[in-house]
Each structure stands twice: as structure tokens, then as C-alpha cells.
Amino acid sequence: MLCNNPSKGKIIVFGILFWYPLAGVTYQFLHYLIGLRRLGYDPYYVEDSGRWVYNPRLNDLTPDAIENIQQIVPILEAHGFGERWAFRGNYPEGQCYGMTESDILKLYREADGFLNVTGAQEIREEHLACPRRIYVESDPVASQIRVVQGDKQMIADLCAHDTHFTFGENLGNADCGVPIERFHWQPTRQPVDLALWQHAYSPGEAYSTITTWNNKGKDIVYQGETYYWRKAREFENFIDLPSRRSVQFEIAAGVGDDVKQFLNQHGWRQVNSVHLSQNPDTYRKYIQTSRGEFTVAKDQYTRLRSGWFSDRTACYLAAGRPVITQETGFSKFLPTGKGLFGFETMEDILAALDAIEHDYEGNCRAAQEIAVEYFAAEKVIGKLMAAAGL
Numbered sequence: 001m002l003c004n005n006p007s008k009g010k011i012i013v014f015g016i017l018f019w020y021p022l023a024g025v026t027y028q029f030l031h032y033l034i035g036l037r038r039l040g041y042d043p044y045y046v047e048d049s050g051r052w053v054y055n056p057r058l059n060d061l062t063p064d065a066i067e068n069i070q071q072i073v074p075i076l077e078a079h080g081f082g083e084r085w086a087f088r089g090n091y092p093e094g095q096c097y098g099m100t101e102s103d104i105l106k107l108y109r110e111a112d113g114f115l116n117v118t119g120a121q122e123i124r125e126e127h128l129a130c131p132r133r134i135y136v137e138s139d140p141v142a143s144q145i146r147v148v149q150g151d152k153q154m155i156a157d158l159c160a161h162d163t164h165f166t167f168g169e170n171l172g173n174a175d176c177g178v179p180i181e182r183f184h185w186q187p188t189r190q191p192v193d194l195a196l197w198q199h200a201y202s203p204g205e206a207y208s209t210i211t212t213w214n215n216k217g218k219d220i221v222y223q224g225e226t227y228y229w230r231k232a233r234e235f236e237n238f239i240d241l242p243s244r245r246s247v248q249f250e251i252a253a254g255v256g257d258d259v260k261q262f263l264n265q266h267g268w269r270q271v272n273s274v275h276l277s278q279n280p281d282t283y284r285k286y287i288q289t290s291r292g293e294f295t296v297a298k299d300q301y302t303r304l305r306s307g308w309f310s311d312r313t314a315c316y317l318a319a320g321r322p323v324i325t326q327e328t329g330f331s332k333f334l335p336t337g338k339g340l341f342g343f344e345t346m347e348d349i350l351a352a353l354d355a356i357e358h359d360y361e362g363n364c365r366a367a368q369e370i371a372v373e374y375f376a377a378e379k380v381i382g383k384l385m386a387a388a389g390l
Helices: 023-038 066-078 101-110 125-129 142-148 152-159 231-238 257-265 273-277 279-290 297-303 311-318 344-359 358-375 379-388
Strands: 009-016 042-047 054-055 060-062 084-089 096-098 113-117 133-137 163-166 185-187 206-212 220-222 225-227 247-253 268-270 292-295 322-328 340-343
Touching: 009 023, 009 101, 023 066, 023 142, 023 273, 023 279, 023 311, 023 379, 042 101, 054 066, 066 084, 066 096, 066 185, 084 101, 084 185, 084 225, 101 125, 142 152, 142 220, 163 379, 185 225, 206 273, 206 279, 206 292, 225 297, 231 297, 268 273, 273 279, 279 311, 292 311, 311 322, 322 344, 340 344, 340 358
Parallel strands: 009 042, 009 113, 042 084, 113 133, 133 163, 163 185, 206 247, 247 268, 292 322, 322 340
Antiparallel strands: 054 060, 084 096, 220 225
């Protein structure tokens, strides 16, 4: 239910909605905006960065944001944010869209605070007019290690904020290998607007996931160990899974012919994730009509026991689809064993599949109950804002 008379103040959400206009990111920020509004805040979405944007059609970065703007603005308008967004390219010849530049600067002075979700917005002098500056980290590990290693830019970026939250819910605990120095990291998790994921579709045949097969340039070396950022490396450890059970498995990922052939040879179906992700409705229906999710987590999250959990996986749960995902330490904070299963070995995966297939409808209900209890946007964002004193 929408709050028509917000009374808790103006909150800016910074992010990467225009910078990376694919559906998973779109829902990530819609969940924050809708959740804040339902809680009685007056939320605005702003991108004001010196980075060029990523254009999926070009598969490259570009200073011209107009295609991305045209793709995302109708979605914001459809959800009631047509007058509450801005994009300002803070680079030579960068353009301003949505709110005017003077209105953006005025908003910085009037807002009660901002949520810098993913930490993507670099903080400049004009942003310091906001009295509360909250960093919401969706990808833990790298920033904490960079701080310990004395990365001056990372330290300066974090120092520009007064409060720090992370999706790494296990950070700071004895069984977590992520080093913590200088900054106080408070746990949070992905908010999900449950209404967006309600549906009446029948489940499909395949356990699926939507992912990037291979990332480059984000591996981290810490205390002589390399911690990897590539999903491919983890999937390959379980590549024989389709031969172990009669259910089907599908990966939505952008891959070359060689990887597609490799996956097919091992029994995996494959579809193109970029094509799927260019339309939010298509992306959402893909999740809603899956049998469930089977996915892995990056080595950085698993080996160091960060407690990280995927926002896409939270959407599977909200859609009432059971999930089998690689253990990162998240099971300390979320219930597992029905609807949601964490695994470390192939035997864990097979046991989870058997449990789900033995009582599929019960596991679907359990998945949705977990989403309601642990990921509902009002609960997650309400807890974050209370912890931040807003």
C-alpha cells in the first residue's frame, strides 16, 4: 500500500540504474524506491557520476546516455517516480536529464540523507550538503581488503559517508575471514517488493539462474592468496550435476560458442542473459516460471564466509521458487532446509534436490515465507533506516 502523504523526509537513492540498464539492476533499485515510499519517506533516484554509461546494444561504455534514459524512464514513471529522478553526466559534454541541474543541487541541500547503494556514486563537495550519507555495500570483501591494504581512494570514498552497511552479514564474526579495520560495518540485506513478484504461473521444467559467466579484473590477492570473482570457476566444480538427477538445469548467461558447447555437452541448457535482461517483464517472468534456482557464489564470498546473499536469489524466493545456492555463511542468518538450501558439496546439492522434488509445493510455500519474513522491503529498509537514525 502506497503512502500518499510522506512525512519522514526526502531520501536520495544513488545507484547504477541508468549506468547499467539491465533488469536485475532495475529491480534492485525499484525495491529501494518502493520500499522507502511505503515506509513514508519521499524518495528520489539520482545518478550524478563522472563515469560513462554502459550501453547493452553497443556492449561498451559511452558518454551518450540517451538510450539508457529512454529505456529506464518509462519504468520509473510506471511506478510513480516520473518526477523524482535525475541523471547528470559529470564529465565533459555530459548531459542532464530529468530534474534540472539547479533542482538537483537544491535536492542535495534539502534532503535528509542519501543511500549510496552499491557505493557507485563518487562523493563530491555538493553531495556533502546532505546531512546523512549512508553507504550500502552490495558486494563485500573487496572494499574491506582494500582498506586493510591502505588503498587511499577506497578509504577516502568510505570516509565521505557517516554510516556503512553491507550485504556481508557475517562480517566481523569469528568465522569470517574478511578483515575489518577502521570502519564499522552494519549488516543489511536485499529488500524485495513482494508485490512485484506475485504471480499465477505454473513452474517450468528447469532449475535456472541468471548470471555473468566470466568477470575479469576483480580477483583480489590478500595475504598471498588469490580470491576469485568468476562464476565460471565455481560452476565448473559442479558441471556434472545434470547427469546426477533427471530434472533439467539452465544457465542464462552471455557466453561464446565454446562455452555454450561445453555447457551443452554436460547437460546444461543455456540462454542469453543480456537479451533476457533488457526487458524487466521478460526477466521477471523467467524467474517466476522457473522450477527453482540452482546457482553458485563467487569464491570471494564463499572462502571468506562473508555471509553474502544474492538479490536475484531473493527474487526467486519472493516468486515462490525454491533455491539451492552455494554457502557463504548466510545460513547463520536465514532458515535453510525447506524452500532455501545452502550447499558446499555435490552431495549437499543432490540431497536438496531430492528434498524439493519430494515435496515441491511445500518448498515453494516455504520459499515465499522466507521472502516475506526476511526480505520484505518494508522490513529490511525499515531496519536499515532505524539503525541509521532516520
